[in-house]
Amino acid sequence: MVTIRTRSQRARLSSERSTAMKKMWQAAARMGVGAGVALVAMAGIANARSTTNRPASIVVWPKIVVDTSARWLVAPTDTRVMLSSTNASGIKQAHCFYINATGHCSNDGAGCRDATDCGGGECVPSWNETDFDVVLTQEQPLAWYASGGLARGRFPLEGPFRCNAPFVNLQCFSDAQCPNNVGCNTGQSNLGSAIPPVPEDPFIGALVCIQFTGGSQSVPDQTATQDKLYGDATILTGLNPARYNAVGLEATGNPVSNGELVLADGGNYASCPGVLILSHMFDGAVDPITNVPVIQYSSDLTLVPCSNDFSTQTPGRSVAQFLVFNEFEQRFSTSRTVDCLFHATQLSRIDTRNPARSIFSAGVAGTLGGQTRIRGVGGVSPLGSGLLGVAQANLDFFGLRIGSAAYDLHQQGNGRSDLMILP
Amino acid sequence: MRLVKRSPWLMGLGVLLAGLVTAPGARGDVTSDESGTLIIFPKVVSDGVRDTLIQLSNRTNSFVQVHCFYINASGTCSLTTDESCEIDADCPTNEQCIRQCNATNFELALTAQQPVQWRVSTGRLTTIPSAPCRPGQNCQCTVDTSGQLVCPGLLIGQNQASFVPPVGSQFVGELKCYQMNSDGDPFPGNALKGTATIEDLSSAQISEYNALTVAANADVGGGLNTDKELRLNWTGTGAGEMNYCPASLVFTANAEGVTDAFTGATISTELTLVPCSELIEEDLPAPVRVRFVGYNEFEQPLSIEAFSFDCFLNRRLADLPVSGGGIFVNGNQDLWKIRISPRPINVCYSGSNRGSSCTQDSDCGTNVQTGPGGTVLGCLPASGVLGVAEEFYSLGGSVGTAAFNLRHEGSRSGFGDIITLP
Numbered sequence: 001m002v003t004i005r006t007r008s009q010r011a012r013l014s015s016e017r018s019t020a021m022k023k024m025w026q027a028a029a030r031m032g033v034g035a036g037v038a039l040v041a042m043a044g045i046a047n048a049r050s051t052t053n054r055p056a057s058i059v060v061w062p063k064i065v066v067d068t069s070a071r072w073l074v075a076p077t078d079t080r081v082m083l084s085s086t087n088a089s090g091i092k093q094a095h096c097f098y099i100n101a102t103g104h105c106s107n108d109g110a111g112c113r114d115a116t117d118c119g120g121g122e123c124v125p126s127w128n129e130t131d132f133d134v135v136l137t138q139e140q141p142l143a144w145y146a147s148g149g150l151a152r153g154r155f156p157l158e159g160p161f162r163c164n165a166p167f168v169n170l171q172c173f174s175d176a177q178c179p180n181n182v183g184c185n186t187g188q189s190n191l192g193s194a195i196p197p198v199p200e201d202p203f204i205g206a207l208v209c210i211q212f213t214g215g216s217q218s219v220p221d222q223t224a225t226q227d228k229l230y231g232d233a234t235i236l237t238g239l240n241p242a243r244y245n246a247v248g249l250e251a252t253g254n255p256v257s258n259g260e261l262v263l264a265d266g267g268n269y270a271s272c273p274g275v276l277i278l279s280h281m282f283d284g285a286v287d288p289i290t291n292v293p294v295i296q297y298s299s300d301l302t303l304v305p306c307s308n309d310f311s312t313q314t315p316g317r318s319v320a321q322f323l324v325f326n327e328f329e330q331r332f333s334t335s336r337t338v339d340c341l342f343h344a345t346q347l348s349r350i351d352t353r354n355p356a357r358s359i360f361s362a363g364v365a366g367t368l369g370g371q372t373r374i375r376g377v378g379g380v381s382p383l384g385s386g387l388l389g390v391a392q393a394n395l396d397f398f399g400l401r402i403g404s405a406a407y408d409l410h411q412q413g414n415g416r417s418d419l420m421i422l423p
Numbered sequence: 424m425r426l427v428k429r430s431p432w433l434m435g436l437g438v439l440l441a442g443l444v445t446a447p448g449a450r451g452d453v454t455s456d457e458s459g460t461l462i463i464f465p466k467v468v469s470d471g472v473r474d475t476l477i478q479l480s481n482r483t484n485s486f487v488q489v490h491c492f493y494i495n496a497s498g499t500c501s502l503t504t505d506e507s508c509e510i511d512a513d514c515p516t517n518e519q520c521i522r523q524c525n526a527t528n529f530e531l532a533l534t535a536q537q538p539v540q541w542r543v544s545t546g547r548l549t550t551i552p553s554a555p556c557r558p559g560q561n562c563q564c565t566v567d568t569s570g571q572l573v574c575p576g577l578l579i580g581q582n583q584a585s586f587v588p589p590v591g592s593q594f595v596g597e598l599k600c601y602q603m604n605s606d607g608d609p610f611p612g613n614a615l616k617g618t619a620t621i622e623d624l625s626s627a628q629i630s631e632y633n634a635l636t637v638a639a640n641a642d643v644g645g646g647l648n649t650d651k652e653l654r655l656n657w658t659g660t661g662a663g664e665m666n667y668c669p670a671s672l673v674f675t676a677n678a679e680g681v682t683d684a685f686t687g688a689t690i691s692t693e694l695t696l697v698p699c700s701e702l703i704e705e706d707l708p709a710p711v712r713v714r715f716v717g718y719n720e721f722e723q724p725l726s727i728e729a730f731s732f733d734c735f736l737n738r739r740l741a742d743l744p745v746s747g748g749g750i751f752v753n754g755n756q757d758l759w760k761i762r763i764s765p766r767p768i769n770v771c772y773s774g775s776n777r778g779s780s781c782t783q784d785s786d787c788g789t790n791v792q793t794g795p796g797g798t799v800l801g802c803l804p805a806s807g808v809l810g811v812a813e814e815f816y817s818l819g820g821s822v823g824t825a826a827f828n829l830r831h832e833g834s835r836s837g838f839g840d841i842i843t844l845p
Contacts, residue, residue, distance in 0.1 A: 139718040140720060141758045239821050331536075410633070
């Protein structure tokens with residue numbers, strides 16, 4: 001069944017201007033800071049946390065983009081989503097939520113990612129979710145375009161099937177279509193699945209799928225065959241494909257109660273990371289491969305909260321603290337609010353509206369490459385403050401995008417408890 | 424290459440902190456989203472058509488030293504030596520594909536949280552420091568008279584010497600690095616992480632993937648030791664040196680030759696596999712024996728039961744050698760979930776019968792070698808594998824690319840894998 005829920009969220013513009021910190025490298029001071037950070041980091045490293053390497057029971061695609069009319073991007077864009085089961089025997093049900101984080105311009109109501117899409121207006125954020133079910137047969141891979149979804153009748157294994165003996169020559173879709181109550185041998189099939197298209201175009205948002213047991217008493221799967229799903233996404237902008245691994249959260253085996261999925265040590269699922277680490281070239285860095293001055297790097301970053309209350313339509317919210325290191329080991333810092341979804345079309349727009357003055361600008365950072373540590377703090381009780389994300393490196397030629405590549409963020413330590421509340 | 428070392432107290436404190444931070448997750452897995460002591464870039468290309476940008480970072484607050492080796496995996500046929508090859512099937516009948524698989528070693532150092540990057544073909548020279556970029560100016564590297572890059576930044580080593588050596592423009596292979604201490608021995612600091620960006624030199628189309636990392640056990644006595652053999656035999660608890668390699672790799676690929684409905688492009692996937700075991704000291708390619716099993720969206724399975732290669736595999740799925748052409752191709756449906764598992768057999772790692780199946784060391788014939796730590800490199804379990812994949816979208820002469828990391832299932836057990844160090 002497909003249900004759509006919508007609720008506008010209050011406007012939330014939060015461009016906390018960075019406090020750039022720029023010091024020369026001083027060993028004693030650095031090691032003192034290092035000791036503190038190391039001890040903090042040590043405390044967080046213990047049990048399982050999110051993974052982009054292993055199948056899991058919760059799969060999160062932080063970035064789904066659809067822009068088939070090229071309103072935002074230089075070429076028509078769609079996202080091809082892949083969801084696969086590694087279960088060797090039996091079906092697995094995925095209950096999924098598209099999270100629509102597309103804002104709308106204050107001046108003309110058009111979809112927007114940030115104010116740069118609004119031609120002078122403000123981008124007013126909004127949030128809504130669309131949930132749906134996918135039934136995967138054993139070892140089955142499945143793919144669809146976010147713009148189109150996958151309607152009933154277009155799934156690979158939906159029949160027609162055959163009635164049981166002695167009426168095996170009769171085709172059927174359900175038991176009622178077979179005579180004498182012999183039943184319809186549907187075997188494993190995708191029946192019960194329907195994937196809607198994303199609710200608007202252009203669209204930016206996330207997708208979350210949770211492995212359920214399936215059947216009439218379907219519940220979040222904490223059985224021996226938990227952790228059988230993994231996902232991928234390929235963002236297709238013209239002939240620039242950018243593919244990343246969806247993030248997985250493994251089940252712990254602790255049954256879920258009251259539809260509340262606790263993401264923490266001792267909870268129902270693995271923790272979200274305490275710190276995300278982004279390796280990147282600074283915006284404006286000249287590509288070291290071609291070394292042509294007009295071919296320059298820029299990166300975009302998408303962050304989503306681990307927590308979401310799908311029951312009351314309350315998106316997760318936290319503050320992302322960025323700690324940026326250049327090659328000289330100099331540190332810079334800034335922070336931004338992540339409300340439902342945070343998408344920086346350029347890293348150098350995170351801390352300022354003038355990218356040339358950003359701490360993510362190569363001219364300010366002083367070196368070509370950087371490493372940024374991102375920590376989610378705050379959060380709205382009872383939800384947590386954990387973050388997940390994905391990055392995309394871009395090569396621009398006189399501002400025209402000629403190459404792009406998505407990649408997963410690194411992580412360190414376990415975050416505090418996060419919570420997903422199901423409807 | 425000798426390294427310029429910083430003050431002893433600073434180094435000592437760094438090592439202490441690294442030890443404190445060394446506490447990998449409870450699971451013993453190879454990952455691409457965590458830091459580790461051993462880092463593997465399975466696909467490094469510098470062939471004149473494409474080049475690779477390596478980004479390597481220290482995620483700790485300690486100074487770390489790193490030993491790396493490029494493994495050049497270009498191969499030629501045993502008799503028709505002017506013909507390049509990847510596997511025996513690429514060569515004329517009765518010939519074998521001989522891979523070089525020779526290693527080029529180098530060392531580098533990273534300060535706390537330091538990110539560094541270099542272009543593989545040219546390498547990069549040490550700078551202590553080079554002038555930083557300034558606002559309003561282009562931030563770019565220059566090319567030294569030696570052909571190596573000089574980039575704004577701080578690289579520790581002997582000034583004007585190679586921080587990373589160049590590999591030239593006829594290289595395809597892998598890069599492995601491990602963290603070491605000031606004596607040059609492996610050190611379980613679990614500080615390394617990285618990414619690789621492969622770029623087409625004419626179109627600037629890029630693919631990026633995360634390097635694979637293997638965490639080490641810092642337990643004194645039962646953990647990583649200094650015998651110059653890295654053993655991948657740790658479950659995350661108890662004794663063992665480094666995390667086991669996965670029991671199998673799994674990924675979902677578009678069928679070879681299928682047309683992408685949105686772009687109209689034809690899609691092809693190139694798979695790169697490298698062995699978890701590596702005999703650097705003996706300069707011998709590690710024999711790999713794997714099985715491929717694929718499932719399409721109709722749940723139909725197809726398999727390649729016995730696939731062999733040495734040292735390195737970089738191949739389109741359509742070119743996997745099976746009778747009747749590729750099996751993971753368009754026409755056998757649009758989508759394939761492919762699982763790659765090391766075969767549960769033993770293989771001779773050295774000796775006159777190197778590469779043959781075996782049940783005991785004596786099956787490996789003469790000249791069976793022994794690793795630096797005393798491990799007999801005779802009849803051992805076929806190596807585990809790691810890898811990365813890259814998609815190519817082709818349309819009207821233009822090609823778009825996208826790399827991605829493979830998924831891992833389970834862990835190997837028992838002997839695991841071995842890397843012998845020079």
